[in-house]
Amino acid sequence: xxxxxxxxxxxxxxxxxxxxxxxxxxxxxxxxxxxxxxxxxxxxxxxxxxxxxxxxxxxxxxxxxxxxxxxxxxxxxxxxxxxxxxxxxxxxxxxxxxxxxxxxxxxxxxxxxxxxxxxxxxxxxxxxxxxxxxxxxxxxxxxxxxxxxxxxxxxxxxxxxxxxxxxxxxxxxxxxxxxxxxxxxxxxxxxxxxxxxxxxxxxxxxxxxxxxxxxxxxxxxxxxxxxxxxxxxxxxxxxxxxxxxxxxxxxxxxxxxxxxxxxxxxxxxxxxxxxxxxxxxxxxxxxxxxxxxxxxxxxxxxxxxxxxxxxxxxxxxxxxxxxxxxxxxxxxxxxxxxxxxxxxxxxxxxxxxxxxxxxxxxxxxxxxxxxxxxxxxxxxxxxxxxxxxxxxxxxxxxxxxxxxxxxxxxxxxxxxxxxxxxxxxxxxxxxxxxxxxxxxxxxxxxxxxxxxxxxxxxxxxxxxxxxxx
Amino acid sequence: xxxxxxxxxxxxxxxxxxxxxxxxxxxxxxxxxxxxxxxxxxxxxxxxxxxxxxxxxxxxxxxxxxxxxxxxxxxxxxxxxxxxxxxxxxxxxxxxxxxxxxxxxxxxxxxxxxxxxxxxxxxxxxxxxxxxxxxxxxxxxxxxxxxxxxxxxxxxxxxxxxxxxxxxxxxxxxxxxxxxxxxxxxxxxxxxxxxxxxxxxxxxxxxxxxxxxxxxxxxxxxxxxxxxxxxxxxxxxxxxxxxxxxxxxxxxxxxxxxxxxxxxxxxxxxxxxxxxxxxxxxxxxxxxxxxxxxxxxxxxxxxxxxxxxxxxxxxxxxxxxxxxxxxxxxxxxxxxxxxxxxxxxxxxxxxxxxxxxxxxxxxxxxxxxxxxxxxxxxxxxxxxxxxxxxxxxxxxxxxxxxxxxxxxxxxxxxxxxxxxxxxxxxxxxxxxxxxxxxxxxxxxxxxxxxx
Numbered sequence: 001x002x003x004x005x006x007x008x009x010x011x012x013x014x015x016x017x018x019x020x021x022x023x024x025x026x027x028x029x030x031x032x033x034x035x036x037x038x039x040x041x042x043x044x045x046x047x048x049x050x051x052x053x054x055x056x057x058x059x060x061x062x063x064x065x066x067x068x069x070x071x072x073x074x075x076x077x078x079x080x081x082x083x084x085x086x087x088x089x090x091x092x093x094x095x096x097x098x099x100x101x102x103x104x105x106x107x108x109x110x111x112x113x114x115x116x117x118x119x120x121x122x123x124x125x126x127x128x129x130x131x132x133x134x135x136x137x138x139x140x141x142x143x144x145x146x147x148x149x150x151x152x153x154x155x156x157x158x159x160x161x162x163x164x165x166x167x168x169x170x171x172x173x174x175x176x177x178x179x180x181x182x183x184x185x186x187x188x189x190x191x192x193x194x195x196x197x198x199x200x201x202x203x204x205x206x207x208x209x210x211x212x213x214x215x216x217x218x219x220x221x222x223x224x225x226x227x228x229x230x231x232x233x234x235x236x237x238x239x240x241x242x243x244x245x246x247x248x249x250x251x252x253x254x255x256x257x258x259x260x261x262x263x264x265x266x267x268x269x270x271x272x273x274x275x276x277x278x279x280x281x282x283x284x285x286x287x288x289x290x291x292x293x294x295x296x297x298x299x300x301x302x303x304x305x306x307x308x309x310x311x312x313x314x315x316x317x318x319x320x321x322x323x324x325x326x327x328x329x330x331x332x333x334x335x336x337x338x339x340x341x342x343x344x345x346x347x348x349x350x351x352x353x354x355x356x357x358x359x360x361x362x363x364x365x366x367x368x369x370x371x372x373x374x375x376x377x378x379x380x381x382x383x384x385x386x387x388x389x390x391x392x393x394x395x396x397x398x399x400x401x402x403x404x405x406x407x408x409x410x411x412x413x414x415x416x417x418x419x420x421x422x423x424x425x426x427x428x429x430x431x432x433x434x435x436x437x438x439x440x441x442x443x444x445x446x447x448x449x450x451x452x453x454x455x456x457x458x459x460x461x462x463x464x465x466x467x468x469x
Numbered sequence: 470x471x472x473x474x475x476x477x478x479x480x481x482x483x484x485x486x487x488x489x490x491x492x493x494x495x496x497x498x499x500x501x502x503x504x505x506x507x508x509x510x511x512x513x514x515x516x517x518x519x520x521x522x523x524x525x526x527x528x529x530x531x532x533x534x535x536x537x538x539x540x541x542x543x544x545x546x547x548x549x550x551x552x553x554x555x556x557x558x559x560x561x562x563x564x565x566x567x568x569x570x571x572x573x574x575x576x577x578x579x580x581x582x583x584x585x586x587x588x589x590x591x592x593x594x595x596x597x598x599x600x601x602x603x604x605x606x607x608x609x610x611x612x613x614x615x616x617x618x619x620x621x622x623x624x625x626x627x628x629x630x631x632x633x634x635x636x637x638x639x640x641x642x643x644x645x646x647x648x649x650x651x652x653x654x655x656x657x658x659x660x661x662x663x664x665x666x667x668x669x670x671x672x673x674x675x676x677x678x679x680x681x682x683x684x685x686x687x688x689x690x691x692x693x694x695x696x697x698x699x700x701x702x703x704x705x706x707x708x709x710x711x712x713x714x715x716x717x718x719x720x721x722x723x724x725x726x727x728x729x730x731x732x733x734x735x736x737x738x739x740x741x742x743x744x745x746x747x748x749x750x751x752x753x754x755x756x757x758x759x760x761x762x763x764x765x766x767x768x769x770x771x772x773x774x775x776x777x778x779x780x781x782x783x784x785x786x787x788x789x790x791x792x793x794x795x796x797x798x799x800x801x802x803x804x805x806x807x808x809x810x811x812x813x814x815x816x817x818x819x820x821x822x823x824x825x826x827x828x829x830x831x832x833x834x835x836x837x838x839x840x841x842x843x844x845x846x847x848x849x850x851x852x853x854x855x856x857x858x859x860x861x862x863x864x865x866x867x868x869x870x871x872x873x874x875x876x877x878x879x880x881x882x883x884x885x886x887x888x889x890x891x892x893x894x895x896x897x898x899x900x901x902x903x904x905x906x907x908x909x910x911x912x913x914x915x916x917x918x919x920x
Contacts, residue, residue, distance in 0.1 A: 064580070104517060234748075314746060316551075321516065325611075349742075358743055
């Protein structure tokens with residue numbers, strides 16, 4: 001059996017028919033991890049024993065003819081999700097020895113759905129970055145070319161799926177951290193609407209935009225995981241009470257053609273190969289009867305300022321609890337990127353500067369939200385490149401403190417507005433690196449973007465390509 | 470020494486007695502519990518934990534605001550107040566900055582003077598630091614049981630000009646929160662904490678002084694009086710020397726009977742307030758606020774100042790007896806029980822009130838209010854049978870006799886002591902034998918000595 005051909009649906013099918021046991025499947029993944037990790041560094045912690053335990057428990061349930069949505073499915077989880085009894089570092093040495101005493105709601109729900117946790121994936125420390133190069137455990141490598149970056153901050157998560165070290169991964173996005181690495185690693189990356197998935201137990205980066213989401217090989221896998229994760233959480237006051245649709249079913253029907261919005265600003269300062277591939281994908285959708293419409297959107301370049309002030313301010317407050325008194329190590333172990341962000345955020349919130357920075361930023365944020373609201377009166381979705389270029393080489397972030405913000409320019413506006421978005425692989429660059437396009441929907445428009453993504457996936461074969469490792 | 474007047478504003482923190490804490494499900498009965506037994510990821514501020522606001526606590530805050538006559542804005546939110554202290558789990562306190570749940574109210578003192586309430590906002594309590602020696606090593610320990618306990622901060626305008634006004638305000642405030650049923654406000658348990666801001670200005674000066682001294686660590690009404698008196702002397706002395714007292718935070722030291730400088734305000738932290746992103750803003754409907762207002766109005770009927778006229782008009786108690794009962798929670802409960810349980814005949818309730826106002830009651834001896842009421846009702850009935858007349862009634866009759874026999878009173882005061890026997894005789898006739906002559910004579914002597 002080739003792990004690359006496996007999806008959650010096909011794996012579940014084999015598990016139920018007992019063509020393979022969860023223990024055998026888990027072992028295959030653990031062996032693959034052992035073989036590839038020296039080259040990829042996708043994991044901070046591999047939970048081998050716990051994985052085998054969960055797999056055996058899943059097998060027991062299968063023998064009892066019981067089932068659950070993700071029973072026996074081996075997953076990886078980004079290391080900023082608290083996992084009870086398991087080291088949770090957020091890729092920072094400050095939490096090097098931190099064993100989480102409780103589960104994030106996302107973890108709780110995945111366990112309830114029967115997942116097998118393979119391990120915790122590498123990320124930019126505290127999710128500060130778009131490359132994994134700010135990780136205190138070294139960068140992860142892109143499976144398509146290990147001299148290249150996998151993107152970030154959920155870089156380890158994306159690398160683990162692209163390299164078949166996990167069947168699917170759970171990441172989190174503040175602005176681009178799910179869609180971005182999915183794009184550079186040739187995967188589906190779904191960033192849900194802010195408030196659709198609980199943040200409880202996710203080590204906070206920017207509380208007002210953090211959104212956990214799946215990174216998978218197929219749209220169906222992403223929909224299946226979202227069905228498990230989404231919904232009101234009594235432990236997160238910002239989660240919505242809206243019902244959770246049966247995404248994996250509803251996405252299969254396209255009732256009527258959609259209007260796809262295209263904004264020129266999302267195609268400027270973007271690598272020509274990327275532009276070409278995304279335009280090709282839009283053409284394909286147009287050929288399926290959808291209407292393409294040019295729209296004007298708030299220049300994404302300007303959202304960099306908003307995002308930077310907003311996120312740095314929240315970061316400076318969120319990391320204050322890492323005082324080394326009760327858990328973790330002392331503050332001298334904070335990396336340069338975290339220190340820069342805390343300093344800038346503290347400055348922006350200081351008396352005398354608050355009005356000029358934070359308050360003004362909130363006003364512009366409202367304008368961006370209104371700008372999208374206006375756009376969604378005319379179109380169903382907005383499509384553009386996910387990142388301005390395919391993966392960059394290892395070391396690209398050196399001496400570039402604004403690397404993340406620049407790389408995530410095209411995902412920041414929709415993140416600031418709390419919208420949902422999905423990255424779809426649309427081909428490869430001349431260097432053989434994946435290229436991604438994003439479909440952005442309105443708040444709680446997951447069904448809409450999944451429909452279009454699913455249709456595109458049915459028409460293409462990109463997910464069949466595998467990196468040569 | 471010049472003549473100065475006090476300018477005082479108060480910040481009072483009151484812990485609410487909700488079942489659970491402000492932002493998590495931990496039990497709120499932390500007092501006296503073993504350290505760190507009432508904690509969870511949220512109130513420990515563990516990475517990733519999120520606050521979920523306690524609706525009952527917010528209602529408690531709004532009710533306090535309503536009872537203080539505050540405006541309740543329809544839009545409100547929480548903010549983060551960022552500062553470092555080891556007992557502050559998250560490195561910030563969730564509080565309210567510019568959009569509190571209630572603002573612009575007042576409390577009227579018995580003199581008729583109004584003390585302006587700037588705001589009553591909601592926040593969370595911190596943990597507690599304990600300094601101890603463990604295995605011969607001096608250590609600081611943190612107990613997070615109190616971390617996240619709902620706290621309402623009530624801030625006044627700088628309207629007080631004496632310690633007596635401060636004390637009366639505090640007593641009234643304590644009664645209000647107790648009668649609303651939202652807080653116990655036990656000072657000795659730290660459930661009500663006072664921070665007066667004290668400064669002085671020259672008599673006749675109208676503008677506010679250009680400094681203020683905040684005094685912390687005050688856990689009784691008498692300490693607040695002492696601290697104010699001490700600060701008056703200390704600041705007056707400095708002002709007389711032409712010095713401006715330092716803007717600072719001082720603590721009351723009960724052993725030394727003085728305030729001691731803790732930190733200078735000039736170096737105070739910049740709290741970097743910003744809206745709490747983990748909690749969406751609150752938008753109240755008029756209907757919702759109206760339902761809370763109705764509850765508050767119902768409770769207000771039982772506020773002491775509103776019960777005094779009821780005692781006087783319905784039962785014929787004197788103002789003094791009615792006030793004593795109304796301002797004592799335990800006496801109020803006993804009187805209410807006597808009425809509802811019928812432990813005293815309805816005609817004697819007024820006299821019972823006088824009796825109740827004058828006996829000594831040790832709260833710790835009252836295990837069961839109904840049983841206790843029955844016991845003292847029996848005592849009262851027995852005493853009434855012996856004397857046959859209530860103290861109030863006796864006093865009224867004796868005063869009437871004295872007023873009617875001015876000549877005998879004058880004779881007595883000139884030294885004709887046997888004139889009293891005529892007065893006793895007159896009184897006995899009025900009392901129709903309901904009291905003993907000895908008692909009447911002794912009471913008359915007291916009255917004559919004081920008149």
